[in-house]
Amino acid sequence: MSMTDITTTPRGAAIPGPATPYQGDIARYWDGEARPVNLKLGDVDGLYHHHYGIGEVDFAAIGDPQDSEHEKKVIAELHRLESAQTDILLDHLGAITPESTLVDAGCGRGGSMVMAHQRFGCTVEGITLSAKQAEFGNRRARELGIEDSVRSRVCNMLATPFGTGTVAASWNNESSMYVDLHDLFAEHSRILSVGGRYVTITGCWNPIYGQPSKYVSQINAHFECNIHSRREYLRAMADNRLVPQAVIDLTPATLPYWELRATSSLVTGIEEAFINSYKDGSFQYVLIAADRV
Numbered sequence: 689m690s691m692t693d694i695t696t697t698p699r700g701a702a703i704p705g706p707a708t709p710y711q712g713d714i715a716r717y718w719d720g721e722a723r724p725v726n727l728k729l730g731d732v733d734g735l736y737h738h739h740y741g742i743g744e745v746d747f748a749a750i751g752d753p754q755d756s757e758h759e760k761k762v763i764a765e766l767h768r769l770e771s772a773q774t775d776i777l778l779d780h781l782g783a784i785t786p787e788s789t790l791v792d793a794g795c796g797r798g799g800s801m802v803m804a805h806q807r808f809g810c811t812v813e814g815i816t817l818s819a820k821q822a823e824f825g826n827r828r829a830r831e832l833g834i835e836d837s838v839r840s841r842v843c844n845m846l847a848t849p850f851g852t853g854t855v856a857a858s859w860n861n862e863s864s865m866y867v868d869l870h871d872l873f874a875e876h877s878r879i880l881s882v883g884g885r886y887v888t889i890t891g892c893w894n895p896i897y898g899q900p901s902k903y904v905s906q907i908n909a910h911f912e913c914n915i916h917s918r919r920e921y922l923r924a925m926a927d928n929r930l931v932p933q934a935v936i937d938l939t940p941a942t943l944p945y946w947e948l949r950a951t952s953s954l955v956t957g958i959e960e961a962f963i964n965s966y967k968d969g970s971f972q973y974v975l976i977a978a979d980r981v
């Protein structure tokens with residue numbers, strides 16, 4: 689689709705095309721994504737994630753590699769670690785009530801949204817560039833009978849339809865590496881109420897290393913994304929009334945996930961770049977929780 693293309697909904701409302709050619713590329717990328725590592729993990733319990741895991745591997749649960757159920761157990765364990773990642777993000781959203789509205793910016797297939805609704809009983813609005821992902825997330829919400837509270841839509845996270853100051857908390861779970869951070873945090877800051885909370889879990893390059901390493905460049909090429917530095921996150925937050933309340937280096941907590949995944953049947957070829965860059969210090973997996981002031 690070109691930047692000037694317009695499509696319509698069945699009711700005839702105009703949906704503008706992607707804001708930039710790059711966003712069109714990203715929409716196509718996620719519309720076409722069907723890696724077994726994501727679908728098989730999601731099939732474990734119906735929570736479909738597009739992010740990575742944290743926490744120690746439970747080797748007792750995985751058992752013996754000779755066991756005919758071994759692969760199934762590894763899949764369940766990787767999925768448990770990915771859901772644990774969402775849990776730590778939700779732990780940082782602050783006081784959320786059933787009346788709250790939360791925004792998942794770059795919501796993927798919606799796994800984090802379902803978990804947020806199940807924990808808080810609140811409304812969760814998700815946005816993604818991919819129509820396929822939005823359909824998938826809305827279908828899952830209908831299957832769970834929570835479609836009145838959990839909604840995905842195709843929308844640019846830099847220009848959302850949410851009213852100024854109407855959102856109690858918002859997040860980016862591994863989705864901020866597709867956008868300019870100043871533009872992103874300006875939009876979160878606009879929609880959040882004063883005292884609201886913003887949380888991101890992201891991979892960022894480490895300014896202590898100097899510049900993005902070859903492994904960080906490989907990850908960018910693999911996903912067509914543009915990983916930012918830790919410094920850029922903190923500077924762009926400070927410029928947009930987002931004051932960090934917690935900055936947690938999750939790098940040691942995510943390495944066991946990658947090491948387990950690298951030995952599994954679900955490898956995609958990007959595992960060594962993550963492991964090497966986490967180990968050489970050029971790349972970090974971080975959670976940043978910030979107050980909207």
Ligand SMILES: C[S@@+](CC[C@H](N)C(=O)[O-])C[C@H]1O[C@@H](n2cnc3c(N)ncnc32)[C@H](O)[C@@H]1O
Nearest residue numbers: 737738739794795796816817844845861863866
């Ligand atoms: C790696 S996936 C993460 C999905 C989800 N947060 C999760 O944890 O499962 C990245 C997501 O960011 C979305 N995305 C990238 N750029 C976007 C933009 N400008 N506006 C809205 N969504 C965007 C993609 O459509 C995709 O859903």
Ligand SMILES: CC(C)=CCC/C(C)=C/COP(=O)(O)OP(=O)(O)O
Nearest residue numbers: 723725737738739862890891911956
């Ligand atoms: C931490 C960084 C840099 C993340 C980049 C964004 C990204 C593609 C996340 C995982 O998606 P996925 O779950 O679809 O990827 P995979 O197929 O590798 O599991």
Ligand SMILES: [Mg+2]
Nearest residue numbers: 725726738739
């Ligand atoms: Mg994945």
